[in-house]
Amino acid sequence: MSDSTNRDALGAPGELVPLAARRLGLHTQREDVAIVHRDCSVARSEGLSGRSRVELRANRKRAVARLYQVDNGMVAPDSIGLSESAWHKLRLDEGEGVTLHHARDTGSMRALRGKVYGHRLSQRDASAIFRDIVDGKLSDVQIAAFVAALASHAPERTEITALTHAMVAIGERLSWPGEVVVDKHCVGGLPGNRTTPIVVSIVAAAGLTIPKTSSRAITSPAGTADTVETMTRVDLGVKDMRRVVEQEGGCLVWGGGIDLSPADDLLIRVEHELELDCTSQMVASVLSKKIAAGSTHVLIDVPVGPTAKVRSRADADELAMFMRGVGEAFGLTVRTVMSDGLQPVGDGIGPALEARDVLAVLENDPHAPQELRTRALGLAAAVLEMGGACATGSGIGAATAILDEGRALAKFMAICEAQGGFRRPGIAPFTKVIESERPGHVADIDNRRLARLAKLAGAPQAPTAGVALHVNLGDGISRGQPLLTLHGESRGELDYAIDYYQTNTNLIEVRAK
Amino acid sequence: MSDSTNRDALGAPGELVPLAARRLGLHTQREDVAIVHRDCSVARSEGLSGRSRVELRANRKRAVARLYQVDNGMVAPDSIGLSESAWHKLRLDEGEGVTLHHARDTGSMRALRGKVYGHRLSQRDASAIFRDIVDGKLSDVQIAAFVAALASHAPERTEITALTHAMVAIGERLSWPGEVVVDKHCVGGLPGNRTTPIVVSIVAAAGLTIPKTSSRAITSPAGTADTVETMTRVDLGVKDMRRVVEQEGGCLVWGGGIDLSPADDLLIRVEHELELDCTSQMVASVLSKKIAAGSTHVLIDVPVGPTAKVRSRADADELAMFMRGVGEAFGLTVRTVMSDGLQPVGDGIGPALEARDVLAVLENDPHAPQELRTRALGLAAAVLEMGGACATGSGIGAATAILDEGRALAKFMAICEAQGGFRRPGIAPFTKVIESERPGHVADIDNRRLARLAKLAGAPQAPTAGVALHVNLGDGISRGQPLLTLHGESRGELDYAIDYYQTNTNLIEVRAK
Helix, strand or coil: CHHHHHHHHHHCHHHHCCEEEEEEEEECCCCEEEEEECCCHHHHHCCCCCCCEEEEEECCEEEEEEEEEECCCCCCCCEEEEEHHHHHHCCCCCCCEEEEEECCCCCHHHHHHHHHCCCCCCHHHHHHHHHHHHCCCCCHHHHHHHHHHHHHCCCCHHHHHHHHHHHHHHCCCCCCCCCCCEEEEECCCCCCCCCHHHHHHHHHHCCCCEEEEECCCCCCCCCHHHHHHCCCCCCCCHHHHHHHHHHHCEEEEEHHHCCCCHHHHHHHHHHHHHCCCCHHHHHHHHHHHHHHCCCCEEEEEEEECCCCCECCHHHHHHHHHHHHHHHHHCCCEEEEEEEECCCCCCCEECHHHHHHHHHHHHCCCCCCCHHHHHHHHHHHHHHHHHCCCCCCCCHHHHHHHHHHCCHHHHHHHHHHHHHCCCCCCCCCCEEEEEECCCCEEEEEECHHHHHHHHHHCCCCCCCCCEEEECCCCCCEECCCCEEEEEEECCHHHHHHHHHHHHCCHHHEEEECC | CHHHHHHHHHHCHHHHCCEEEEEEEEECCCCEEEEEECCCHHHHHCCCCCCCEEEEEECCEEEEEEEEEECCCCCCCCEEEEEHHHHHHCCCCCCCEEEEEECCCCHHHHHHHHHHCCCCCCHHHHHHHHHHHHCCCCCHHHHHHHHHHHHHCCCCHHHHHHHHHHHHHHCCCCCCCCCCCEEEEECCCCCCCCCHHHHHHHHHHCCCCEEEEECCCCCCCCCHHHHHHCCCCCCCCHHHHHHHHHHHCEEEEEHHHCCCCHHHHHHHHHHHHHCCCCHHHHHHHHHHHHHHCCCCEEEEEEEECCCCCECCHHHHHHHHHHHHHHHHHCCCEEEEEEEECCCCCCCEECHHHHHHHHHHHHCCCCCCCHHHHHHHHHHHHHHHHHCCCCCCCCHHHHHHHHHHCCHHHHHHHHHHHHHCCCCCCCCCCEEEEEECCCCEEEEEECHHHHHHHHHHCCCCCCCCCEEEECCCCCCEECCCCEEEEEEECCHHHHHHHHHHHHCCHHHEEEECC
């Protein structure tokens, strides 16, 4: 029916009366928003007043927007106010004509409903859904139903393959000279687990090609992109990224600037509001980005722990199985390693604090967090072996040599220079040391609440804000011994974090011996 | 964690800086919306700028709102603009202080995620979810995930019972003198199937108690409430409804004025955007309203047809089984009848047009649509037998007598008088007769597109708008014979409907003999 609806929408006389575009300067994060006056005759005569979503057309462009109404002067009856996103999508100038249309029921809704009722998504279904998501034709409510339906039914390899195909087809796709292109990915959920810059430096120093794109934080206090950004530029376009990789063998750029999987980014936003982990979507999301990035060999680090993203060994096994199986379908070699997800890895949680840990390891600083160094070496070793840079079993020796001899640091600095120059991460103006109220030993560390503490302190928006952790699981503790230091860029945020800690003192549980 | 989050939110210094409330006169239909300036220091220092949802507090009231930002004068940096719904929820006056807080992850989200992963909802889960929905603590995105998860898993009696319990517990609950209180409900999806006013009139004339509440149209061109409203008042409160029922034995009021199941109304709105039919939700929705209305015996009419809401006999059987089974758990006697859902029932589609059919039947007008008369008599007969007003098998005779002797008409008029006075439904100023382009017979009628046609003509917002159908399935047709007449209250809407018909001429399929 969508076609006929569209044709009649174009043809109907009422449709042709345009409304004058008004830029509201409204930032709506996700969905486009349009606001008309309650007395807007066009909306009324089209019977759109009661609707919550409408299609807007101008300059041969379309946008589907959530429709609100005002009964005051914010928007005149002959005008339509638009959010920034809609404004840019329609390429408008102030006062230009915008026509209102009934939002069509897109074909993908049929596929989406089919998924709810338990049908497997075909390649065609998956492509239609992601196309409509990227074109803004599906509302957040509809995307949420899709995510929930995916998570409600058992994941299945051919369906995940279809989802992955669809995601890859929509975004940019890169290719690189040479047979082997390696990459690594961490499923995440572990604060401070910032091994990527170290692994990339070691692997690139060994002569392999590793065009690494990373995300900014969505739910965490820092993404790799946020961390690297405290030391160099990360918002490179495809052309600059290519230059850096061709020159240094590796890069550390923000994926958002490359647009490898735009559909995925929209999906993740909604998932975040639902706090749903969906295996199908997680696998398709990770692999689509690796395939689009032109990788041939990918190492996936899966931290497992009760407060990490993957909570049980069984979940990790299932995830690994699908990662490998779907990767195969694309000629992508996937290897997964499970790591201890019980506690944070570095000492710092927050962009600059994690960057300092990374530098300390690269600089072979004796006070560098050993756990971070050990993990990074292990992952680098596995990547070196996967990529054929050294024989099986000799990876750890090679990686350690590259790090100890300062070649990793030199490569990291060279990459930063190529990306726009290196700078040392800053230090927060406000800090507060939190001491243990009792003697004992560290019995438990709650990664999720620790991450929340860092976020309340201002991370990642405030790059130097966060938490510096001074203890590890099992450490013996005396009364008054520093457990962590809160870092904030504003007094208010620091107080806010302190207050949260005081009502959550057991997020680091010190149990009497 | 929600509690501690809340406490720290109350305690943190930043939190206590209130923003001045500004009424935006913004009508957002569903979700509360709050708009702050991009430079709003409170939002920034609380790290809320990046968030899409925040909790607002004022006058000891709370509201969870979607947060947008502006970079112009719409809202000053020390103020917060609010949608009408949020404004009223917080009982605000212009300039009053509103504090911003992190929206808490409500306990019901855990239950909601559990449902996604296939767990059965306990009574406690169901109550928590509906409570949060009514309190506006779950966003549309979260409600959508809930609806999709419900629809994704096989319906189960004890779970539907829990959902029904939860819905009943939240709204008003009525009780009536006497042992037997009857009701009827139609699952819907069939245009013009306006039997309710006729059935209620016959049943009440026979001396049974039938306190009927009906809904307005959600996706259809007319709800029973819209239809009755063209003849009398329907927006009665509980007190007036009680008076009418005690006086006349029955009523025909709008359920929205009685508030029997507020949670359900919110759920249905989201379902509408998804166009999802979910058995669990449908059964809980229907039965919760009947139980809340104090019914003891309910007849449920399930039209079955490829373009009706219930498309197959199997779906109808499952629906009927759950309706009966769950009803039992509440001591409610439920009987279901399946009816032919192949074509519209009356001639009219739209509030006033359907009202005219209803009156024609009640007035024993020889031109009254016989299909409507027959169906209404059949349903009334079943209700009379269920309610013990006559012996099994003698219902149809009794119902027919009451209708033919004019006692049903008299009762209908009496009910209208008691509800505020009777008036004849109006006639639309603009009409257009659509004629057949070819001779043949009526091979198919698409209920869904016919309903859409009536809506595009203006129904139900324009009460006299809609479609008058002049043919039935199987009728022999000559070229130029009128198939239907479009009725509109505005030229534009009529043209719009004509245009839609021209691109959908096969919605009444005339096939050459």
